Amino acid sequence: MLETSSTPRRPRGVRALIAAGTAAVLAAAALAAPTPADAAVSRAELALRWAPIHYQDVDATGSHALSGQSDYLTRVDFDGDLDGRDNWDGAGQAGTTLAAHVYYSVVETSTHWYITYFFFHPRDWTDHPFFETEHENDGEGALFAIERDGSTYGVLRSAVTVAHSDFFSYTPTGSTWTSGGESIDGTLRFQASPHDTFQHPVTAQEAQGHGLKAHPQYDINGDGLVYYPSTVAETPSSSNDRDVRYQLIDIFASGGLWAQRSNASLFASLGTFAGDTSGDCGVGTWSCSTNSANAPWGWDDGNDTPVRGEIASDPAKLSAAYFTVPAGLARTYSYNPYAGAAAALAEAARTAPPTVD
Structure with a gap:
């Protein structure tokens, strides 16, 4: 099972940190203090350091919005199970807590770390x-x-974001990377966090469909949430909470999301979540599609050179295709758990039908 822990929100201005078992405590300890400059940084620390401050627009209108909760970030087993076909209904069930979590994976070459969120x-x-x-x-x-x-x-040096079936590329001010096979779509800005001493990159998602770009290409319009990387998971106090901490989950953790990739209850095929038409999905609108969301190894921009999933499984290839990198970048990985399934990922990319996400 995927590890679970969450910290519910009390009224604004009060924080309650609730222990959620030994596994959660150990996970928090692993992410806690910055590593000294003369020591090797762990992948968990690296992911926490660069994790984005995240602006989430919220729409609270309509029955499918669940008063805004349909736009809350959470984990795939937020409802206590690894069944992808009960999540639409589970989001609306009384007692379900949509505590904030974000998944990450780190792969390495001799010249770069690549972090997928x-x-x-x-x-x-x-x-x-x-x-x-x-x-x-x-x-x-x-x-x-x-x-x-x-x-x-x-x-x-760069960011590539996923907005439905399109990728968008960004560089921070001062980056040595420039446009390559794809034009750069904007500047990745940074913002200070009130919960640590770092400047973090800033990303944002739209309400409803949740396309993701660098902030402010998407932004909060009315109600919205601002999520901050942390070692605890908070549940928003309302649909307009501007300080919600999220906890990171390693995709490669034992029993984690990558380990569950062949779980037929969670995934309909490699990289594609299982989803059905139960409940009121599609009621009052055009339709409800099935099996239409993707994990990182299923992300694809069909108009671009990298194939499906390579944004996560071969990020050096994608970076070389998208950007001009004057110092060059290594293409051999020293750490890449995705690589063991490279053949299956490549075959899935050739044969998989397009998905809606």
């Missing part, structure tokens, strides 16, 4: 009556390329 929602929904499709489960995210420059955490 995966943001999960139980519903991709709409309040429009015509020509709009809903589906169970929703997975968008971002890839950050970190140059190993000799400093503890390296330097962030």
